[in-house]
Amino acid sequence: MSSPAKKILIVDDDHDFAEAVSSYLEAQGYVVVTAHEGREGLKLAKMERPDLIIMDIVMNERTEGFFTVQELRRTAELKAVPIFVMSSLYSKITDFGVPPDSGWLAHDEFFSKPVEMPALVEKIRQRIGGGEATA
Amino acid sequence: MSEPAERETIVVIDDDYAIRLSCRKILSKMGFRAETFEDGAQGLEGVARLKPGLAVVDLKMPGISGMEVIARVHEIDPEIVVVVITGYPTIDTAVAAMKCGAYDFLPKPFSPDELRLIVNRGLERRRLAIESRRAEVERALLKRRFVTFVSHQLQTPLVAIHQYLSVLKNLDDTDDAAAKRQQWFDRCLARTGEMQTIIKDWLTLSRIEGDRLSRQRVKVDLKRIVTDILATYEEMARRNTVSLEVRMPEDAYLVRGDRNCLIVLFDNLIVNAIKYNKPGGKVTVSGEAREGEVEISVTDTGVGIPEKYRQLLFDEFFRVEDEGSKKTAGTGLGLAISKRIVSEMGGSIEVESQVNAGSTFRVRLLAFRAQAGEEDNNRSANEFTSEEDTDRGR
Ligand SMILES: Nc1ncnc2c1ncn2[C@@H]1O[C@H](COP(=O)(O)OP(=O)(O)OP(=O)(O)O)[C@@H](O)[C@H]1O
Ligand SMILES: [Mg+2]
Numbered sequence: 238m239s240s241p242a243k244k245i246l247i248v249d250d251d252h253d254f255a256e257a258v259s260s261y262l263e264a265q266g267y268v269v270v271t272a273h274e275g276r277e278g279l280k281l282a283k284m285e286r287p288d289l290i291i292m293d294i295v296m297n298e299r300t301e302g303f304f305t306v307q308e309l310r311r312t313a314e315l316k317a318v319p320i321f322v323m324s325s326l327y328s329k330i331t332d333f334g335v336p337p338d339s340g341w342l343a344h345d346e347f348f349s350k351p352v353e354m355p356a357l358v359e360k361i362r363q364r365i366g367g368g369e370a371t372a
Numbered sequence: 373m374s375e376p377a378e379r380e381t382i383v384v385i386d387d388d389y390a391i392r393l394s395c396r397k398i399l400s401k402m403g404f405r406a407e408t409f410e411d412g413a414q415g416l417e418g419v420a421r422l423k424p425g426l427a428v429v430d431l432k433m434p435g436i437s438g439m440e441v442i443a444r445v446h447e448i449d450p451e452i453v454v455v456v457i458t459g460y461p462t463i464d465t466a467v468a469a470m471k472c473g474a475y476d477f478l479p480k481p482f483s484p485d486e487l488r489l490i491v492n493r494g495l496e497r498r499r500l501a502i503e504s505r506r507a508e509v510e511r512a513l514l515k516r517r518f519v520t521f522v523s524h525q526l527q528t529p530l531v532a533i534h535q536y537l538s539v540l541k542n543l544d545d546t547d548d549a550a551a552k553r554q555q556w557f558d559r560c561l562a563r564t565g566e567m568q569t570i571i572k573d574w575l576t577l578s579r580i581e582g583d584r585l586s587r588q589r590v591k592v593d594l595k596r597i598v599t600d601i602l603a604t605y606e607e608m609a610r611r612n613t614v615s616l617e618v619r620m621p622e623d624a625y626l627v628r629g630d631r632n633c634l635i636v637l638f639d640n641l642i643v644n645a646i647k648y649n650k651p652g653g654k655v656t657v658s659g660e661a662r663e664g665e666v667e668i669s670v671t672d673t674g675v676g677i678p679e680k681y682r683q684l685l686f687d688e689f690f691r692v693e694d695e696g697s698k699k700t701a702g703t704g705l706g707l708a709i710s711k712r713i714v715s716e717m718g719g720s721i722e723v724e725s726q727v728n729a730g731s732t733f734r735v736r737l738l739a740f741r742a743q744a745g746e747e748d749n750n751r752s753a754n755e756f757t758s759e760e761d762t763d764r765g766r
Contacts, residue, residue, distance in 0.1 A: 253532035253559050260552060261539045295524060297693065299510040304503070325527040326520065350527070351534035354542050 243367035244268045246287035248278030248305065249323075250296040254350070258291070261354050265368045267361075275305035282315055288365045292344070294324040300333065306344050319364045321357075325350035380495065381422045384408040385415030385441060386430035386457065391480070395428060398484045399491065412436030412444075420448050426494050428487075429474075431458040431465060442472040451501060453494040457482070525570055525689065525703070529563035536560050566703075573705040576636060577688070577712065591740050592634055594625040594668055598657050601639050605646060614649045620659035625666045626740035629717045637713045640706040641670040641733045647702070648731075649674035661739065669734045676727040685723060686711040 245267050249255040252273060259269040270285050272278035274296055282290060290309065294302035302322055309315050322344040327333060330347040346360060362368045382404045384395040392408040399406035407422055409415035412435050419427060427445050431438035442454050456469045459480040466477045475497065476490050536556045543549045595618075602616050609616050627634070638657075645655040653673040660667045677685065677692060684690045689704040714721045717737055725731035 251528060251532050253563060254535050256559075257532070257535040257539045257556070260549075261543060264543055264546070264549070297507070297511075298689070299507055301507075325531045326524050350531045351538060354538055 240367075242266055242268045243288040243365050244270065244285060245289050245291060245361070246270050246272065246278065246282055246285060247291045248272045248275065248281075248296075248302070249291070249293035250274055250301075251293070254293075258352070258354075258357075262358070262361075265358050267367060275301040275308075278305055279308055279312075282309060282318070283312065286314070287318060288367075289361060290318055290320045292320055292322045294322055294333070295326050303333075319345040321346045321348060321360070323348045323350050323352060379403065379405045380426070381405045381407065381424040382426045382428065382491065383415065383418050383422060383424040384428045385410075385412060385418075385433070386428070387411060387433045388430065391430070391457070394484075395487065398487050402488060402491070404491075412438070412441040415441060416444050416448070419445050419452065423449065424452060425498055426453045426455065426491060428455050428457060428478075428491075431456055431469060432460070439468065439472045442469065442474050446473050451498060453498045455490055455494055521689065522574065526567060529566045529570075532563050533560045570703050570705075573703050573709065577705060577709050588630040588632075589628050590631060592627055592629055592631050594627060594634065594638070594666060594737075595620045595622070595659065596624075597631075597634055598638055598642075598659075598668065601635065601642050602657065605642060608643075609646050609655070612646055612649060612653075613651045614646050614653045614655055616646075617654065617656045618658075619656060622659065622661050625659045625661055625668065627666050627717070627737045628740045629737070630713075633713045633716070637710045637735070638668070638670070640710045641735070644706060645670050645672035645674065645731075645733075648672065653730075664739050664741070665736055666739050667734060667736045669732050671730065671732040673730040676729055677723065677725040677731055678727055682723055682725065686721075 247255050250273050255271045262269050272281045292302045328349040382399050396406045409418050429441050453475045455476045456474040457478045649672050656671045658669050686707045688708040691704040719737035721735050723733050
């Protein structure tokens, strides 16, 4: 590969979900970093500068993912990073109700959990490219 | 964070003109709306009107003293962060100001950088405090939408299992994948176990609510129940290097109730006392039989429960989210179930705890009293014996 591999940050409090998804993405040639709560995700996003972020919505028994998205969007150097939000709570983003402010809507794509891996990779590829299988 | 979302207001109260001027300059440059006042009275009026996130207060001013200003600012809004400045920095004044509720201390003269640092730190703390309060509210809201919450609790392990299976199916057969496979199967099994526990607990809870389990009212000896439960946890206690002790001097502690429910109740308390203990710790179950009342206490020498959580403990799905307990598995239904069982039987349960020292869960139940038609002591004693006998046969 000529260009360096694209980097994806997964923020999900379910370690197993994160492990499964990251293994698959790694096998597709992406570099993956993982955080298990919003604050840690924010820190990693600043440090690692990922090309794309996958964010769980319900963490820590609340919609921590929304607040984290909001914080990410407030951070100048991260404003442009695509964010895919995911949840098993509802199947549509609108089911979460009226957002208290626009930060809630500042994501790029919503996925209902569990996610179909090939479909996810397809969307990621459309967004940031990369994803040629290594090996 | 460096850039404030919407312009945060900061109020500066100082009788020194030069300080007011320079604070205003520095703070405006940082992007804040800075408003200055030359004495406490005007300053407090300004605080009430402007609702600032942070107030910089000079300690030594004519009129209302700085200490009093701090207290009055917090009467207006306890979440305003107060930073104190003074020309006579001594440990004593610093301590006194902190006691009055000041967050930080800035000795005169100070550099622009020092002011910036302290203001940013103060606002960050405020943000955290506000966020954690909002988190509490949101958590409570989510749980009130009960069906949604429970289905999410059940979905979570199911999603993890599905995700593993989906990845296993799509992953090419590399060596790496083969190595992970075994591990992932184990995780899937663990997660199905988690689901089963949630469902089981959930059923217990709804059965108590539906008043089916607890309709049975027989004579039960709590000493027997407790010793039986402890026997089944000897192995777990040994693994956690926790010792178990029973202090129940009477021959029997008799109550009237549902046997299975009472087992669930003390099982929960005892498991918690072992789970949330420390290596080398101890669990003591003690009993006291008083006039008309039986009291059983389960005491541990474990991590303890911070005061702010004590009222929430008995809520469904509540779990303390600290480093230690996060690692311990649980669904947060145990104490909710216990509480329902106790109330169902007309008793009470309360908790006493000291962080890092341990907790005591105290259950009080009405003592068994023979009812009309049961006065025949021999007969009820026989019934009792036979009930216990069948149990032993299990
Ligand atoms: N003896 C104890 N010492 C310290 N913390 C405790 C103790 N008992 C309960 N807790 C705290 O209260 C929370 C709720 O307890 P509860 O028994 O309801 O749920 P759980 O133990 O998490 O899960 P389960 O439903 O499997 O019992 C626990 O997560 C724990 O944080
Ligand atoms: Mg428990």
